[in-house]
Amino acid sequence: MTSSIGERVQCEALLRKLVPVEEAVRHVRSGDVLAVSGFTKAGEPKAFLPALARHLAGLPDARISVYSGASLSEEVEAPLAPFIARRGPYMASAASRRLIHAGKMDYADAHLSHFARGLMYGFYGDIDLAVVEVSRIRPDGSVVLSASVGVSAEALARARAVVLEVNTAIPDFTGMHDIVLPPAPPTIGWPVPVTGVRDRIGLPYVLFDPSRVVAVVESRQPDFPVAFRAGGATCDAIAGHVLAFLGECRDRFGWHHWVPPLQSGVGNIANAVISGLARSPFQRLHFWTEVFQEGLLDLVADRDRFAGASASAMSLADTEPTRVEALIRAARGDLVLRPMWMSNNPEIITRLHVVAMNTPLEVDIYGHANSTHVGGSRVVNGLGGSGDFFRNAYLSVAHTPSIRTLRDGRTVSCVLPYVNHVDHTEHDIKCIVTEHGYATNFGIRSPRARAREIIDRCAHPHFRPLLHDYVTMAGDGDEPRLLAMDRLEGWWRDYDAACAAFPGEPGGAPHGH
């Protein structure tokens, strides 16, 4: 399985730049802006970044900026976090989160499709160094990426200097990628000619100026696995309602045997939905999504079910190289890995009529969703692609358990009168699903009428009377909101009491992302 570095670096000029990683990291100076490969733990520079942390620890007060595709693994991000002054556009690191909330790291999330374009537009300034994991360097210096694309192509196009991390332990991913850069002003864009999930419109490798490569390093570390979380009764119930909603839409909107391409998030609810689809009447499933994940593997094996997938990353629960190589052999041609400006492209999401399914932290009775900030103030991970998909999908489905048990043992409602951070508005979500049922948003109905339906179908029965009380107390208007502070305080007091009085439920209230 493992290749030699000579087999993977076919460009003589670049092979001569091969250095130990401890030497390569010396190219980074305090103040530098780094754009690195990596998306949902897949394809990140697993040798360079930890070595960089050790290097920076030896410099006085070193601080850098780090941009990635989406999340890096905690194994890679935690050691580096103390040296990161600015981080974007997405992270899922407990270490970074602590620093962000302590005001020691500036963090700005963004729609992933916007971020990739913004890099090319110059919105994020100059990039000093791109650090990109590749599975092969071609004779002309162009590179074949690995398990993710993210912003690797933009980073290679824009950075002043480049470090290539050649991973000889992973399979050669040649043929998995479709690489094209977003057009930037003053160049006017062009219609992106993708009309199917398996379409390819770019190159299977990244063309860039190899004279900017300052170092090549070798890595033998496979991707860190992404935990596969099986669902429980709650997830299965949610999945059942999602399938019922899709069945209703099939009948109501005349799909016949057509099934829209699916986007699904990562986590136990998403896994339960995928698992439910595999047993459903829906045949020939297409996925236009961000992450090709463990839960899709059973489907790929079933040629009657699986008709192709597009993603920006392949994040698996078991990244053992021979297993990954077998998957690549089986899926090449049916699975395309794309830059995130393409995987999350509004133009394509709308055109293909994607069904988007994601799990916000909480929703409100009028159909707004909070995907990022617990209690309004504290970011969990970031917006990611949820907005790209929810806003532009044919059908956008927000699924969440109706309740959540906090670390202190209290049980809270995931359906609230209002959310303290709005990431998705009432206009961007067509269906809200919990384990109790689903509420749709088709046609003309008043926000009041929609609120009644969300409360009665989606909220946990324990909290329904209180939520109805809120609407009544809020008074008139088309979308009544209670602004009188004294009465609002009273409502939240009653709510806290209801949380404390929540009766135990068998199976508890897991929360999936």
Add this chain to the structure above:
Amino acid sequence: MTSSIGERVQCEALLRKLVPVEEAVRHVRSGDVLAVSGFTKAGEPKAFLPALARHLAGLPDARISVYSGASLSEEVEAPLAPFIARRGPYMASAASRRLIHAGKMDYADAHLSHFARGLMYGFYGDIDLAVVEVSRIRPDGSVVLSASVGVSAEALARARAVVLEVNTAIPDFTGMHDIVLPPAPPTIGWPVPVTGVRDRIGLPYVLFDPSRVVAVVESRQPDFPVAFRAGGATCDAIAGHVLAFLGECRDRFGWHHWVPPLQSGVGNIANAVISGLARSPFQRLHFWTEVFQEGLLDLVADRDRFAGASASAMSLADTEPTRVEALIRAARGDLVLRPMWMSNNPEIITRLHVVAMNTPLEVDIYGHANSTHVGGSRVVNGLGGSGDFFRNAYLSVAHTPSIRTLRDGRTVSCVLPYVNHVDHTEHDIKCIVTEHGYATNFGIRSPRARAREIIDRCAHPHFRPLLHDYVTMAGDGDEPRLLAMDRLEGWWRDYDAACAAFPGEPGGAPHGH
């Protein structure tokens, strides 16, 4: 100027369906769903709708649903409002607003691009009757629309029955429109081949099945004019800052002589911006916008300045037919009127790198904007196309006066700690502008840092200390929000006191939309 009905109805079969409007309205029964032409007062059925109101007044408890493109004139909507059970996706009618807030009319706004697609997708159910103003019926029964497109083509495609209102008082608009329908599932979409504001990809008329026409009526009523509101010192200051921002972007992002296509809202701030552009160093201005409005007329006359415009409606302050005809003669070829799924199409807005400029009701310190609901509960007009443009623009600019004077004489801040209805999130707005300055959102900065900038540059100086206090009181987290009800109540009490103590300003605080 005025044509005879025989000149305008070139299809014999349809000319035979010409009836007095009082007869045509009898096709409407209680419970019917009507989709009508009209967008920002332009091209609405000005004979049919008032006659329909009189007809419905004679029926017991008659209630109908009315869909339009965007707003209808109050002249047309007010008489009909008492009979409307469901209304969407946009209105600007005081009569409807009263009924909506009284719970007597169900209203749901939507992104305009979503609404047009939703009509075709079946999300809004069956349409019983399309009522569309046209300037000409062609020999084969296809129709040339008038001063707006909106959802007229979708209405004609989907409705069970059709009434055509031929307006013989207005000019023949032949050659102004570019008509194409959005693809609907299970048909997969195609790349929309528009790469310039003047591109045409469809037909200059609407093809549909003329056997569904149940009546043709004649109208001689020109469009009701849209008030042209000149700015004052506040608007001029805002326009100055918008131009400074554009100048900064030109230098920073390497535009050279290129100027991005512009979208601008309707109202006094927009007019001041357009007027400022006309005197600016920016040459060859393109507009990719919703409404071609009065403020653009001076530009059209200046061939060095004006390079073309695309809109869904032409809404003028003076609709005298010979004047409109002269404009059409001058602008045909440079001005294209499109269906609103095209004028507001995310794919095209992104591709052309549009600069979007709109006025929300209020913004918050973290960069979220409320475009729809005063005090959270009461809708003003609706979302319209603000989300289509803000989310997908190259640069999105939210401009608003820093303060507003209410009817009761109190002066409030348009920059608040949080808004009670979020229509646009912090991720969708690149620049906030008031008469005091502008704050941008480029690169990675913490929400705290952005808040400081928005407060110091955009908020009225009278309110700045209070807004900084809020951030301090809100404590930790990356985007601090004060949730403790007692302290929040204290903050709002201090704010109310500050509003009451606001010193008078020369020129007052106008608020434009």
